[in-house]
Amino acid sequence: MNTIVEARFLGPDTKLLRIVAPPIARKRKPGQFVIARVHAEGERIPLTIADADAEQGTITLIVLGIGKTTKLINTLEAGDCLEDLAGPLGQPSDIQNFGTAVCIGGGVGTAVVFPIAKALKSAGNYVISIAGGRDAASVILENELRQISDEVYPTTDDGSHGFHGLVTDKLQELIDAGQRIDYVFASGPVPMMQAVAAITARYEIKTGVSLNPIMVDGTGMCGGCRALVNNQTVFVCVDGPEFDAHQVDFDTLMLRNRMYREQEEASLDAHQCKLEAHADMRRA
Amino acid sequence: MADLTLKERLNIPRQHIPEQDPQERVRNFQEVNLGYDEETAVLEANRCIQCKKPQCVDGCPVLVDIPEFIQLVVERRFREAAAVIKKDNTLPAVCGRVCPQEVQCEATCVLSKRGEPVAIGHLERYVADWEREHIGIQIPEKREPTGKRVAVVGSGPAGLSCADDLILMGHAVTVFEALHALGGVLVYGIPEFRLPKAVVQAEVDALDQFGVEFRTNYIIGFTETVDELLARFDAVFLGVGAGLPYFLDIPGEHLNGVYSANEYLTRVNLMKAYDFPRSDTPMFDMQDKNVAVFGGGNTAMDVVRTSLRLGAKRAVIMYRRTEAELPARIEEVIHAKEEGVEFMLLVSPIELIGDENGWLTSVRLQHMELGAPDASGRRRPLPIEGQTEEIPIDAAVIAIGNGSNPIIPQTTPDLEVNRWGNIIVDSQTMRTSKKGVFAGGDIVTGGATVILAMGAGRIAAKSINDYLNHPDVW
Ligand SMILES: Cc1cc2nc3c(=O)[nH]c(=O)nc-3n(C[C@H](O)[C@H](O)[C@H](O)COP(=O)(O)OP(=O)(O)OC[C@H]3O[C@@H](n4cnc5c(N)ncnc54)[C@H](O)[C@@H]3O)c2cc1C
Ligand SMILES: Cc1cc2nc3c(=O)[nH]c(=O)nc-3n(C[C@H](O)[C@H](O)[C@H](O)COP(=O)(O)OP(=O)(O)OC[C@H]3O[C@@H](n4cnc5c(N)ncnc54)[C@H](O)[C@@H]3O)c2cc1C
Ligand code: SF4
Ligand code: SF4
Ligand code: FES
Numbered sequence A: 001m002n003t004i005v006e007a008r009f010l011g012p013d014t015k016l017l018r019i020v021a022p023p024i025a026r027k028r029k030p031g032q033f034v035i036a037r038v039h040a041e042g043e044r045i046p047l048t049i050a051d052a053d054a055e056q057g058t059i060t061l062i063v064l065g066i067g068k069t070t071k072l073i074n075t076l077e078a079g080d081c082l083e084d085l086a087g088p089l090g091q092p093s094d095i096q097n098f099g100t101a102v103c104i105g106g107g108v109g110t111a112v113v114f115p116i117a118k119a120l121k122s123a124g125n126y127v128i129s130i131a132g133g134r135d136a137a138s139v140i141l142e143n144e145l146r147q148i149s150d151e152v153y154p155t156t157d158d159g160s161h162g163f164h165g166l167v168t169d170k171l172q173e174l175i176d177a178g179q180r181i182d183y184v185f186a187s188g189p190v191p192m193m194q195a196v197a198a199i200t201a202r203y204e205i206k207t208g209v210s211l212n213p214i215m216v217d218g219t220g221m222c223g224g225c226r227a228l229v230n231n232q233t234v235f236v237c238v239d240g241p242e243f244d245a246h247q248v249d250f251d252t253l254m255l256r257n258r259m260y261r262e263q264e265e266a267s268l269d270a271h272q273c274k275l276e277a278h279a280d281m282r283r284a
Numbered sequence B: 001m002a003d004l005t006l007k008e009r010l011n012i013p014r015q016h017i018p019e020q021d022p023q024e025r026v027r028n029f030q031e032v033n034l035g036y037d038e039e040t041a042v043l044e045a046n047r048c049i050q051c052k053k054p055q056c057v058d059g060c061p062v063l064v065d066i067p068e069f070i071q072l073v074v075e076r077r078f079r080e081a082a083a084v085i086k087k088d089n090t091l092p093a094v095c096g097r098v099c100p101q102e103v104q105c106e107a108t109c110v111l112s113k114r115g116e117p118v119a120i121g122h123l124e125r126y127v128a129d130w131e132r133e134h135i136g137i138q139i140p141e142k143r144e145p146t147g148k149r150v151a152v153v154g155s156g157p158a159g160l161s162c163a164d165d166l167i168l169m170g171h172a173v174t175v176f177e178a179l180h181a182l183g184g185v186l187v188y189g190i191p192e193f194r195l196p197k198a199v200v201q202a203e204v205d206a207l208d209q210f211g212v213e214f215r216t217n218y219i220i221g222f223t224e225t226v227d228e229l230l231a232r233f234d235a236v237f238l239g240v241g242a243g244l245p246y247f248l249d250i251p252g253e254h255l256n257g258v259y260s261a262n263e264y265l266t267r268v269n270l271m272k273a274y275d276f277p278r279s280d281t282p283m284f285d286m287q288d289k290n291v292a293v294f295g296g297g298n299t300a301m302d303v304v305r306t307s308l309r310l311g312a313k314r315a316v317i318m319y320r321r322t323e324a325e326l327p328a329r330i331e332e333v334i335h336a337k338e339e340g341v342e343f344m345l346l347v348s349p350i351e352l353i354g355d356e357n358g359w360l361t362s363v364r365l366q367h368m369e370l371g372a373p374d375a376s377g378r379r380r381p382l383p384i385e386g387q388t389e390e391i392p393i394d395a396a397v398i399a400i401g402n403g404s405n406p407i408i409p410q411t412t413p414d415l416e417v418n419r420w421g422n423i424i425v426d427s428q429t430m431r432t433s434k435k436g437v438f439a440g441g442d443i444v445t446g447g448a449t450v451i452l453a454m455g456a457g458r459i460a461a462k463s464i465n466d467y468l469n470h471p472d473v474w
Helices: A022-027 A068-073 A109-122 A142-148 A167-176 A190-202 A250-257 A261-283 B006-011 B038-045 B055-059 B066-074 B078-088 B092-098 B120-135 B157-168 B197-209 B226-232 B261-270 B298-309 B330-339 B407-411 B450-469
Strands: A004-009 A014-020 A033-037 A045-048 A051-053 A058-064 A084-089 A100-106 A126-133 A151-156 A183-187 A206-210 A226-229 A232-235 A242-244 B149-153 B172-176 B213-215 B235-238 B258-260 B290-294 B314-319 B342-345 B347-354 B360-373 B379-392 B395-398 B437-439
Touching (some): A045 A058, A058 A068, A100 A109, A100 A190, A142 A151, B038 B066, B092 B120, B092 B197, B092 B450, B258 B261, B360 B395
Parallel strands (some): A100 A126, B149 B235, B235 B437, B290 B395
Antiparallel strands (some): A004 A014, B347 B360
8 A cells, every 4th residue: 555656766865656546546636635654653744645546546746855754755666655644634625717817836835736727727727837946956747737737837046047036036026027817826934925915915816825833633633734814713634725816825834834833843863863774774 | 040020129229429539539641430340330230120122222323222221231141232232323432431421321220210221331331341351352254355445534433433333344544644543533632541542542443453444644735635535445434623722812821821622621631741851842930820711612621621621720611601511410519529620610811911921821711691592592601890910820722613624615616514613414325415425423413423523424334335335326
């Protein structure tokens, strides 16, 4: 069960994993995610279903190694298995023919954006994709996006690839150039989504964001993923993860995502040695 | 001892169940109650006067034949005693531990009128533990396979008992569970120190051995819908529990350090956060902290006692009525007090206050008084104008109950639910508005008890069997 059939790095810390999960592959709609566990003592973490092949019964996850669980996942190779995989979870994305849609991904957020950009394209939109990263290496899925978008703009903070600047700078440039935009979808670090929302609010462009709170069960049972949207408490795993960007309280989300900062660092340190041992074993 | 006189029986004092010393147990997660030994169990069983019209039985929601199993304990025929209990109760090792006996079987035991009732729960636990430890969980004869297939959704007490009965009737049963572990609230909610995971696992293992198929990580509604299940199963039972935590709807609930009881207990029990960083799931560091728990039920007691075990300096139950109205099992309240839990009564939180980094620092409480009885017959708590108080706390846990999870109703449009989202069933048959679909347990009643969920699962199993025999009659 949950056997990995393909595993390759897309960037320094970003790995693509294709996994056998026929029921999930069959049912999944763009915008939905899975909960995964790597081993029996492992934590449950949410990961977007970046792509799926119903016929082959596989789903694709793209994982950015930032903490102990994601780094551990990124040591897995074809032939390895995940301990648990549950999904598809969450409400499917709001896919309509808006006209022109700009899809903005920051870092691994591009993995969240990819399936939605693809679906928006199939729904008849003119799709402009902006994929941002710190540097050239952290811009992911650029080629994949090219196949399903009408225009693609990689952006980098350091100018090493594509547009020199933030994704929001590129968005502003498009707007200033008179590009007609009917819909924006964004996913990435919270400050990035907040900045996108601030811009599109000014121009009254309908905007969706996919939120990434800390989750446990992913089924609405614990309330740990709660966020404030339109001043109401929502459970992101069952009510979202996609929400109207102009109604999201990003500041609260940002503070809540820092809840376990100290423990996470401690646990990453504890795992670092294990990870290295694991890597050595693989090389041997 | 077999032929004691009535007087001699009445003179035996109720046998206390040995338990871990409070000072000791607040530092570990092992079970608090240690269980009777054989002699104590037999002595306690001898207190039962074998009433001709046993009122204890009327107090048990599933009508366990209490005098009969107790008589078998007197005769040390434990294997048969277990079989007698299991005619009516498929999870005696669980119920013996967690039933609110003081308002059920033991409340109606005649001895409670003049002194202390027979310790029916402790005896039930003894018998069930004896069976599991000495001869393994015994499984009755299975009927000839019927060729019918039933999907059971949810592996809490309702689902497990329904699966148990259905497999005995010869039907093929598959249990679908959303989480990675089986047992529902029994594994993610009720802590190890009250209900060891191994006890629940043994029940699951027995069902597994008996041919029940289990699929974990399978969310009905998402991984497969109820309609899709109906295409490959002859009937579906929904025992999905009441897992959607209520919040207080007061300012500050988004602060870090504020948990729902479900999240708190899930992190500690299911994800073993108490063993962090050996296990990967982190938890708020309770060491030397002040913890407030809002609520007064079993869940609140489980959270507050867990907090002490995680190292909290001060763990306080904040409840809006008085001690007399606490809905928790009496034993849990006693144990909590022994362990050093503080009780603040007649208070209700009105605001959670935090610092600039989003961390909880205090709670503002409204003092309450009891007014006239409300619909439930309990006196309604009313705020005392102008009397509020701010208390510094580091963590707060909200344990005020659960609503119903929206996933199944949202994905099953023709399934009727009431305005709280509970599935509507015919109480005799557990049939829902949708043909071939049955439901029971907390998803129907709202948060209730293990024994009621188990009872509902069994009624549903019988009714499903009837339906499978006469599928035209709905
Ligand atoms: C619906 C959803 C979809 C997601 N999709 C993807 C995806 O496709 N690919 C991907 O790489 N990541 C995705 N994430 C984020 C991913 O779940 C987190 O990166 C992961 O849980 C971090 O675990 P860790 O143990 O590796 O790091 P930790 O040690 O737990 O955390 C390291 C850092 O990440 C932050 N963090 C912790 N948990 C989360 C979280 N759930 N979301 C955001 N930040 C977090 C911490 O505050 C800390 O700064 C998604 C999150 C959600 C909610
Ligand atoms: C902390 C706590 C302490 C308690 N203490 C006591 C006590 O001492 N005594 C007592 O009698 N009662 C107690 N209760 C109440 C008791 O546990 C519940 O009434 C009982 O467990 C309800 O059983 P159930 O089978 O209806 O649901 P649950 O036990 O909730 O099980 C439902 C299961 O269904 C799964 N599920 C949900 N949705 C889906 C889906 N879509 N697809 C697949 N699976 C799904 C859930 O993950 C869960 O495992 C306590 C409850 C809590 C929370
Ligand atoms: S099942 Fe519960 S109520 Fe019934 S006899 Fe056993 S302990 Fe008492
Ligand atoms: S009511 Fe009490 S004494 Fe009478 S049979 Fe029941 S347990 Fe025994
Ligand atoms: S992750 Fe538990 S309710 Fe959303």
